[in-house]
Amino acid sequence: MKLYRTKRGPILEDGGRFRLLDGEGWNDLFSRDDLSGHLSSLAARLPPLGDGFRLRDEDLLPPIEDQEVWAAGVTYYRSRDARMEEAKSSGGGSFYDRVYTADRPELFFKASPHRVAGPGEQVRIRKDSRWNVPEPELALAVTPGGRIIGYTAGNDMSSRDIEGENPLYLPQAKVYDKSCALGPCILVTNEVPPPETGILLEVSRHGDKVFSGSTSLAAMKRRPAELVEYLFRDNSFPHGCFLLTGTGVVPPSPFTLEHGDEIRITVDGIGSLINSVA
Secondary structure: OEEEEEOOEEEEEEOOEEEEOOOOOHHHHHOOOOHHHHHHHHHHHOOOOOOOOOOOHHHEOOOOOOOEEEEEEOOEHHHHHHHHHHHHHHOOHHHHHHHHHOOOOEEEEEEOHHHEEOOOOEEOOOOOOOOEEOOEEEEEEEOOOOOEEEEEEEEEOEEHHHHHHOHHHHHHHHOOOOOEEEEEEEEEOOOOOOOOOEEEEEEEEOOEEEEEEEEEHHHEOOOHHHHHHHHOOOOOOOOOEEEEOOOOOOOOOOOOOOOOOEEEEEEOOOEEEEEEEO
16 A cells, blocks of 8 residues: 555555545554554545546655654665765775674664655755765654554765765765655555565756666665664654665766756655656
8 A cells, every 4th residue: 555645635545546535644644553454444435536536746745744754874785885985085984884784773863854855846955065966765654653654765865075074974964955855655564575675766967867776675784673673762753753774876976966957766666756956
């Protein structure tokens, strides 16, 4: 089942049929540890929208209301290499090699809801940065009780030159207005996506593809449940949260985003998250 946050309210897609969940609040849905069963019950009694109904990007809102967005770093070997490369001149390269093999993962705050772009909306690059990349990631939807109720596609925008100057600048490299995108939906399931789940990143400029790369969850070193367990240690999320699980696709060092670029992130089973760069 796929759950969309739209201008009309939450919409459930199940078996190719769409149902408007009238009267259901997004925060309330997000707080249900039994969300999959609850949605199945609603689908059994709510009439579907017309056969000609289609969701458009302009109808969609970011799948977030009062949830925080957090992120995990260096969970893929490719991310480890990229972070070591960008930080080598500052003497911080070995930090990333050590966190890759450590028991404790790297976790950091990424975005409050107003900093998150939805499908078809614009993400931003910092005015004081010269080296900016998108980072395609599987995002976990987690209830206040710490239960993973679904998955979506995420874009963890990153200013590599700022972080590379000094690892302590990570918050400035990662957290700013429209530094994150989520969508197009939440894939609601009690099952962990299989290792062969693919994540594809494509960047187009003036209609031409300037970068394409892919990975799969099989390349991710840490398990989703492990990351959530660490995030919830001595931490609370009254409305739940999203947790980005790290990237295994990093463009080569000469590449940087430009204004007007189109970023397309596709996750198997979820769909494509498309944003332009402001």
